[in-house]
Amino acid sequence: MSRDIKLSLVVPVYFEEEVINQFIKEVVEELDILKINYEVIFIDDGSTDNTVNLIKDEAKENDNIKLLELSYNHGKQAAVTAGINYSKGEYLIYMDPDLQDPPKEIKNFIVEIEKGYDLVFGVRKQKKDSLKNRFFSKIFWSVLDKYTGLDLPRGLAVMRIFNRDFAERFLMYKEQNRFIEGIFMHIGMNQSVIEIEQRERFAGVSKFNFKRKMNLAFDAIFDFSELPLKLAVRFGIFLALIGTLALFVILIVKLFFVDFQPGWPSIFGFLILSLGIQLFFIGLLALYIGRIYRESKSRPLFSIKDTTNI
Missing domain, CATH: 3.90.550.10 (Spore Coat Polysaccharide Biosynthesis Protein SpsA; Chain A)
Incomplete structure (x- = not known):
């Protein structure tokens, strides 16, 4: 040089x-x-x-x-x-x-x-x-390789x-x-x-401890991949299919095999499970929306207090 x-x-x-x-x-x-x-x-x-x-x-x-x-x-x-x-x-x-x-x-x-x-x-x-x-x-690099592309x-x-x-x-x-x-x-x-x-x-x-490494890994996932959103859609489709299949099986059993009266505990448990799943995916969407909000403010990336020899 x-x-x-x-x-x-x-x-x-x-x-x-x-x-x-x-x-x-x-x-x-x-x-x-x-x-x-x-x-x-x-x-x-x-x-x-x-x-x-x-x-x-x-x-x-x-x-x-x-x-x-x-x-x-x-x-x-x-x-x-x-x-x-x-x-x-x-x-x-x-x-x-x-x-x-x-x-x-x-x-x-x-x-x-x-x-x-x-x-x-x-x-x-x-x-x-x-x-x-x-x-x-x-673990850090494995997460990056698998989920960011x-x-x-x-x-x-x-x-x-x-x-x-x-x-x-x-x-x-x-x-x-x-x-x-x-x-x-x-x-x-x-x-x-x-x-x-x-x-x-x-x-x-x-x-740069494990907590900071994993925070950085999740930043990378959210910044360079839509995988969490895609997984949410896939999981939603999977639950919808399972729910449809369960309703169909219950209907067949009630019509042709056993005349039973469903109990409220099972319904209550199902509602809590459904609410938890919904809140999880709403929170996932909120993370992306929060990042969009942060970007929309266009704040400076850094603030300089003092310089030496510059």
């Missing part, structure tokens, strides 16, 4: 005071070795620990280190969008500061994208994480690189409910994957 081409690193941070100095040290060392013009854009998503102050101290010594402070916790998807929006590089790398996807892989991403690709995903050779987190991650690479890492044209197309997607991997796949263009060696997390614990 020639000296006049800038590389932007987009790094969302949230309570990362234990790892941020080491991350900056390794990233700057790697980029200095590569001898390229770069910027590292940190996007703080409402941290209340010492993360912001540590980044500002580093930014005083190196004006290639930049900081966006969001006014409150918007969520990682919005934070990444803010970083891409403010980046200036011809190539952009999105990565986390936990050092699980090591900075030494930056050169491999650059080599791959210079082959003419618009987007290069990182795929982990082996996930270095606890058994519990690996189990939860497997997104053909995401297996073992997908956070770290990836894309060019300016791809970034501009990404910024055209204005939806409030953002699933970045889904948007990346929807953009399409010329994509590739490379394998990367994952490290153990340098310090601290992941903020």
Whole structure:
């Protein structure tokens, strides 16, 4: 990569005071070795620990280190969008500061994208994480694969690189409910994957717990699939057929076999079951309507409180 081409690193941070100095040290060392013009854009998503102050101290010594402070916790998807929006590089790398996807892989991403690709995903050779987190991650990706129709690479890492044209197309997607991997796949263009060696997390614990993973998975399902609505229709048809068949059987039995008097408990139980099913599917529709309402307000995706070196 020639000296006049800038590389932007987009790094969302949230309570990362234990790892941020080491991350900056390794990233700057790697980029200095590569001898390229770069910027590292940190996007703080409402941290209340010492993360912001540590980044500002580093930014005083190196004006290639930049900081966006969001006014409150918007969520990682919005934070990444803010970083891409403010980046200036011809190539952009999105990565986390936990050092699980090591900075030494930056050169491999650059080599791959210079082959003419618009987007290069990182795929982990082996996930270095606890058994519990690996189990939860497997559930997360299984849900995505089965219910969204997104053909995401297996073992997908956070770290990836894309060019300016791809970034501009990404910024055209204005939806409030953002699933970045889904948007990346929807953009399409010329994509590739490379394998990367994952490290153990340098310090601290992941903020992306199972609850957040599953919330993101359901966001992906509702944003990129009509499957819940289709299942509701199919289930409704199934219940209608079962109900029709049951009425037919009761009629035949009463007319030709047994003269019985139906009891009110069975009717009452059936009514409660029917009400529960109706409320479930009304709630399902309400989720979609709520998302439509949220999109219709067209609020800004993020709110900036302060900036450093920008």
